[in-house]
Amino acid sequence: MRVLVTGASGFVGRHALAALAARGFEVHAVARKPLPGIKIHAVDLLHEGARRALVAAVAPSHLLHLAWDAEPGKYWTSAKNLDWVAASLDLARSFFEVGGRRLVVSGTCAEYEWGTDRFEEGTTPCRPATLYGAAKDGTHRILDAYAKSVGLSFAWGRLFYLYGPGERPGRLVSDAARALLAGEAFPTSPGHQARDFLHVVDAAGALAALLDGAVTGAVNIGSGTAVPVRTLLDGLADRTGRPDLLCYGAKALGPSEPAVIAAAITRLRDEVGFRPRFTLETGLDDTLAWWHAQQGSNPLS
Amino acid sequence: MRVLVTGASGFVGRHALAALAARGFEVHAVARKPLPGIKIHAVDLLHEGARRALVAAVAPSHLLHLAWDAEPGKYWTSAKNLDWVAASLDLARSFFEVGGRRLVVSGTCAEYEWGTDRFEEGTTPCRPATLYGAAKDGTHRILDAYAKSVGLSFAWGRLFYLYGPGERPGRLVSDAARALLAGEAFPTSPGHQARDFLHVVDAAGALAALLDGAVTGAVNIGSGTAVPVRTLLDGLADRTGRPDLLCYGAKALGPSEPAVIAAAITRLRDEVGFRPRFTLETGLDDTLAWWHAQQGSNPLS
Numbered sequence: 001m002r003v004l005v006t007g008a009s010g011f012v013g014r015h016a017l018a019a020l021a022a023r024g025f026e027v028h029a030v031a032r033k034p035l036p037g038i039k040i041h042a043v044d045l046l047h048e049g050a051r052r053a054l055v056a057a058v059a060p061s062h063l064l065h066l067a068w069d070a071e072p073g074k075y076w077t078s079a080k081n082l083d084w085v086a087a088s089l090d091l092a093r094s095f096f097e098v099g100g101r102r103l104v105v106s107g108t109c110a111e112y113e114w115g116t117d118r119f120e121e122g123t124t125p126c127r128p129a130t131l132y133g134a135a136k137d138g139t140h141r142i143l144d145a146y147a148k149s150v151g152l153s154f155a156w157g158r159l160f161y162l163y164g165p166g167e168r169p170g171r172l173v174s175d176a177a178r179a180l181l182a183g184e185a186f187p188t189s190p191g192h193q194a195r196d197f198l199h200v201v202d203a204a205g206a207l208a209a210l211l212d213g214a215v216t217g218a219v220n221i222g223s224g225t226a227v228p229v230r231t232l233l234d235g236l237a238d239r240t241g242r243p244d245l246l247c248y249g250a251k252a253l254g255p256s257e258p259a260v261i262a263a264a265i266t267r268l269r270d271e272v273g274f275r276p277r278f279t280l281e282t283g284l285d286d287t288l289a290w291w292h293a294q295q296g297s298n299p300l301s
Numbered sequence: 302m303r304v305l306v307t308g309a310s311g312f313v314g315r316h317a318l319a320a321l322a323a324r325g326f327e328v329h330a331v332a333r334k335p336l337p338g339i340k341i342h343a344v345d346l347l348h349e350g351a352r353r354a355l356v357a358a359v360a361p362s363h364l365l366h367l368a369w370d371a372e373p374g375k376y377w378t379s380a381k382n383l384d385w386v387a388a389s390l391d392l393a394r395s396f397f398e399v400g401g402r403r404l405v406v407s408g409t410c411a412e413y414e415w416g417t418d419r420f421e422e423g424t425t426p427c428r429p430a431t432l433y434g435a436a437k438d439g440t441h442r443i444l445d446a447y448a449k450s451v452g453l454s455f456a457w458g459r460l461f462y463l464y465g466p467g468e469r470p471g472r473l474v475s476d477a478a479r480a481l482l483a484g485e486a487f488p489t490s491p492g493h494q495a496r497d498f499l500h501v502v503d504a505a506g507a508l509a510a511l512l513d514g515a516v517t518g519a520v521n522i523g524s525g526t527a528v529p530v531r532t533l534l535d536g537l538a539d540r541t542g543r544p545d546l547l548c549y550g551a552k553a554l555g556p557s558e559p560a561v562i563a564a565a566i567t568r569l570r571d572e573v574g575f576r577p578r579f580t581l582e583t584g585l586d587d588t589l590a591w592w593h594a595q596q597g598s599n600p601l602s
Contacts, residue, residue, distance in 0.1 A: 048349075077450045082394055085443060086387030093383055134446030138439035142386060145435030149378045 007066030015204030081135035120264035160222035164200035165290035187250030191230030199283035222263025308367030316505035382436035421565035461523035465501035466591035488551030492531035500584035523564025
């Protein structure tokens, strides 16, 4: 089994490589920057010729496609979403045409129509409110039809809220952890909204399990439990001993933010058979330990 | 107002050119073959560089995008549907980025979940059963989100069943008309299924009216009336005086073919303000007159 992983230097991608290697895959990674101990292919996936040449050269049996535009603050509305739709469709087709058998692509909870408390793959409508969500949703619908028409085994892993080692700045947990460890005030929303948080190692493990199986269609990748953001931030502050640094209500919650976002994880748990390694408590311990170790160095260099 | 029309040598496209010129547009056509009296751009829209250069050179204010893979018998499942998704997204983006203001793209009744008697834009679910339908549906969803995010005026015209002058072989009315005029037997299904048939000149006129207005979102382009296929074929046979040539039941109706497909046309009639020129009766007269004139020549050369 030979797997090609795109977006391998991204937050989930880096953790997916080890999970796939542990399952016996020969791992080929497409990444924009070096990865310790991994042979990478430094290919621009938006370049048609380079993309097709890579797929032909690696001839993978499995493809875990995680790459997408993820520029902080911009990816929700960036026109690059259109480029990634096109590249993803062509990548899937090239993969199948060189003999690929099993494809997993990462989706997002932003595909769902927000408003339901618990998003279920088979019943909650997909009516994304953003270009990013619509581009992912459209890609899923088209790839699902393509895979059925040619007989390619295909699953779509919808990621919810992730946290953990290696998260880039500009995200809730990474910014809070950094501020709390640095003794800086952390202005945030009132924090009553509940979100489904999953440790990134578990998200990567779930994607690896999904790829290494035969479940098809959309599969939520989450913890199954929505936790108030306040609970998570209090957990970080308790561990650093500085709850006074959390300034709840210093920022407003966006008007489109729903009260609750939780993943139904019946498919992930019962069909894929995945069990997470971390609880929220051990996950926060692990995350803070990593940020602590990064202090004084640049964790993203 | 300068309009770029893609797929201009296609069945609807050829008729759309005159309708747009009559509305005062400066018409630029992308076509694969010469069109009488029209200056065409012979550009391969699947070639990124050529596509973008064309859009930059024409700098249209309006874009009517009709081009798509339409290879008879193959387009329902062809992998080329993926190429057309990619080309369509990039075309729309290029158009907007050179100053384009109003975009209309052709969709299909095959985007809807078949089973409801009357498809309504706002309420009937889109759950296509084919790759072609899914590719069109996905493109619509993504373009709709893109257009909203950048402020581009965008409508999606869902075509139902068309007939009329210039229809290629391999379609119901073109094959029946040719056989009846040639005195050949025409084996067909029992013909009890009802379909929404619109004369191609009216479909083209509706698309031109849609483009020349400000209505956004999906708009069905149909007659609003489902007619049993038997009624339509009987109409052709009565006009040629050879009802004996129709062999009803000589072919089976496909198992996925629903009993009724009809367009709700409230949006087209009341919001776009479009009124058709042909009834089914005058439309069949017109179609047969055209096929009659083609006899002895090759109508598709």
